[in-house]
Amino acid sequence: MKSKSLAVLAVTALAVTGLAGCAQKSNDSGGSTPAAGGTGGSGAGEVRVYIGADTNIKDLWEKSVKPGFEKANPGTTLKIDFDDHEEHGTQNLAKLTAAEKSGNDAGWDLMDGGIVLQAADAGVLEQVTKDQVKGLADVPEDTLKAGGKGGIPYRGSSVLLAYNPKLVASPPATYDDLMAWIKANPGKFTYNSPKSGGSGGAFVTTVLDKNLPADTAKTLRTTYDKNLLTQWKPGWDALRALNPYVYQKGVYPTGNKGSIELLANGQIAMTPVWSDMFISGQKSGTIPKDMKATQIANPSFTGGAAYLGIPAHAKNKANAIKLADYLLSAEAQNMIAKDIAGYPVIPLSKLPQETQATFKDAHPENLRAGYFDKVNKDRDLAWDQEVPGK
Amino acid sequence: MSAAATRRTAWRGFFLALPPVAFIALFAGMPIVLAFLFTLGYGGGLNEITALIGQDVYLADGPPGTVEPYRVVFASGRFREDLIVTILVTIVSTLIVITVALAIALFLRLRGGRIANLLTILTIVPMFIPVVISAYALRTFYSDIGFLPTLFAQVGATGPAFAYSVPGLVIGSVWTNLPFAVLMISSGVAAVPDSVIDAARDSGAGLLRTTGSVILPMAMVPIVIATTFTAIGIIGSFTIPYFLGRNSQTMLGVDIASYFIAFNRPQQAIVMAFVVFALASLIAATYVWANFRQAKEADQV
Numbered sequence: 001m002k003s004k005s006l007a008v009l010a011v012t013a014l015a016v017t018g019l020a021g022c023a024q025k026s027n028d029s030g031g032s033t034p035a036a037g038g039t040g041g042s043g044a045g046e047v048r049v050y051i052g053a054d055t056n057i058k059d060l061w062e063k064s065v066k067p068g069f070e071k072a073n074p075g076t077t078l079k080i081d082f083d084d085h086e087e088h089g090t091q092n093l094a095k096l097t098a099a100e101k102s103g104n105d106a107g108w109d110l111m112d113g114g115i116v117l118q119a120a121d122a123g124v125l126e127q128v129t130k131d132q133v134k135g136l137a138d139v140p141e142d143t144l145k146a147g148g149k150g151g152i153p154y155r156g157s158s159v160l161l162a163y164n165p166k167l168v169a170s171p172p173a174t175y176d177d178l179m180a181w182i183k184a185n186p187g188k189f190t191y192n193s194p195k196s197g198g199s200g201g202a203f204v205t206t207v208l209d210k211n212l213p214a215d216t217a218k219t220l221r222t223t224y225d226k227n228l229l230t231q232w233k234p235g236w237d238a239l240r241a242l243n244p245y246v247y248q249k250g251v252y253p254t255g256n257k258g259s260i261e262l263l264a265n266g267q268i269a270m271t272p273v274w275s276d277m278f279i280s281g282q283k284s285g286t287i288p289k290d291m292k293a294t295q296i297a298n299p300s301f302t303g304g305a306a307y308l309g310i311p312a313h314a315k316n317k318a319n320a321i322k323l324a325d326y327l328l329s330a331e332a333q334n335m336i337a338k339d340i341a342g343y344p345v346i347p348l349s350k351l352p353q354e355t356q357a358t359f360k361d362a363h364p365e366n367l368r369a370g371y372f373d374k375v376n377k378d379r380d381l382a383w384d385q386e387v388p389g390k
Numbered sequence: 391m392s393a394a395a396t397r398r399t400a401w402r403g404f405f406l407a408l409p410p411v412a413f414i415a416l417f418a419g420m421p422i423v424l425a426f427l428f429t430l431g432y433g434g435g436l437n438e439i440t441a442l443i444g445q446d447v448y449l450a451d452g453p454p455g456t457v458e459p460y461r462v463v464f465a466s467g468r469f470r471e472d473l474i475v476t477i478l479v480t481i482v483s484t485l486i487v488i489t490v491a492l493a494i495a496l497f498l499r500l501r502g503g504r505i506a507n508l509l510t511i512l513t514i515v516p517m518f519i520p521v522v523i524s525a526y527a528l529r530t531f532y533s534d535i536g537f538l539p540t541l542f543a544q545v546g547a548t549g550p551a552f553a554y555s556v557p558g559l560v561i562g563s564v565w566t567n568l569p570f571a572v573l574m575i576s577s578g579v580a581a582v583p584d585s586v587i588d589a590a591r592d593s594g595a596g597l598l599r600t601t602g603s604v605i606l607p608m609a610m611v612p613i614v615i616a617t618t619f620t621a622i623g624i625i626g627s628f629t630i631p632y633f634l635g636r637n638s639q640t641m642l643g644v645d646i647a648s649y650f651i652a653f654n655r656p657q658q659a660i661v662m663a664f665v666v667f668a669l670a671s672l673i674a675a676t677y678v679w680a681n682f683r684q685a686k687e688a689d690q691v
Contacts, residue, residue, distance in 0.1 A: 090651060098439045118654070122442055193637045195652035248534060251554045252637045267535055374654075377445055381653040385468045389638030 052086030052113025125150025135328025151307035158303025159202035197256035208235035430455030578612025
């Protein structure tokens, strides 16, 4: 009996000292690792790109951007590190930030993904100038500002209202029409929870904006000011008031695809969708061909740009800047428009006639931007607490 | 055994246990300690990056730390509601799982035959289907255009749609956890010797008496193991509530993921994880207690 408890005590003691030892050791190695990779190496001929996105973005990079860039810059190879749906976004962001804070190369020269804005906010990205990336001169000022410290906007998309023409003869044309339609047709509309996808997020932002003073709404596009967020209250009331009229009296599906699925099955008649997902979904067959999409007015649904980021200590920074410059050229912007139905961020007038015709109704230049990234996180959290089940 | 020999055995046992203990301390213990310190506002060292990236991170200046993260989480009505749903789903699902598993095991033990065997095999099938697939299938099956509403519609009635509801969470949890409980309990019940059951019957005990006074007590340990493992599995489940739950009134597994990824609030996510951890520890404690009692009865301690 006695020996047993002694052994238990000893094991516990060892476990504790073992722990302390580990903690000590890892602290040491964290501080003293020499700059791995560093400045040396034969990195002159390559640029390593991180992509945290859906497969359509991967295809864009692999099939169009890579061949185009390598042709324009002979001797430079573009290497892709793809994170499907950015599932490891949090870990990758931690890896990037940790490397940058200790002045090391994180393994990527250019980043394309949702974590870029968080990285910009953490201050670990190179702040490129309009001289380095010439296309930036043509990008609207607010889109640039929303990128924070070092986000480079390179493509856009907006949220549209998708509807089933069999169930809706004439879709609502304005915000007020849409609200009236939802209340007149209970159970036939829903949007995905904003935390799970941007199309539901754009709907929420639009309702919040409608109930906000214009200057507050404008500020939230470029700054994270917690004090302003209390002004969302009337917006939450408006969203809560929709609960009884939404699909199954308050079911908000998960993910952009969740609401599209309900629409495709005929369970609902209308839902917000991303413009590029709608177009590519109809091409691949996940969205029935007879579905339609339209934009509402006054206000319209928000959209936004996707941002590139160059880590401040990237090994091949010069090549990364070249690549960013290439992506904002008319040639690459045209690829984005053709391959993934993405909105160009430079003026349409600089693109071929054919592309101009495709986008003449979408008005990408009038894109109503979404909130600043950190504001979006607060919006998603607040929605979760204020709207469903209330 | 002499005192010296006892001590030698103890040391040998200690060294035998050393590799796994060291392994657990390094790969599970240290991250847990770090995470716990983070919830108390310690944002230095290995927590530095998480503290830098996260929003609404509360940091303390020094020991003993701050309980602000815990206060914020518990002050949220959403968290309290989901905590109740989580506990409720866990209790109800576990009760159903154990009752069904026990009924099947007794049926197999006392009656046997082809039907009993078939039933057992059927209940084990979910074990071979990945949870993601079955959760998705359950959602489709129980949706408002699923099987039940379609069936009821044939006679002009409205059938229930369990997808996106708390009953849906219970159905999903039972579905995924039944196989393990059936395997565990039926093997425990099968281990009760025929002679004991026959003896009980010879002394005039009926079915209820035989079950209550002979089979259940003898199969107690497997039943307790099945109960605790089922409950711990359900309390921390993610996939079933992610697919079958609503946005509000869902389980903490989904909340933890949302807070960690979508809301960028790692500290609050970890606080919730520790709440689930504490609840699971309570369940585990009953398991340890049952094992200990069993060993004591058998005079092994």
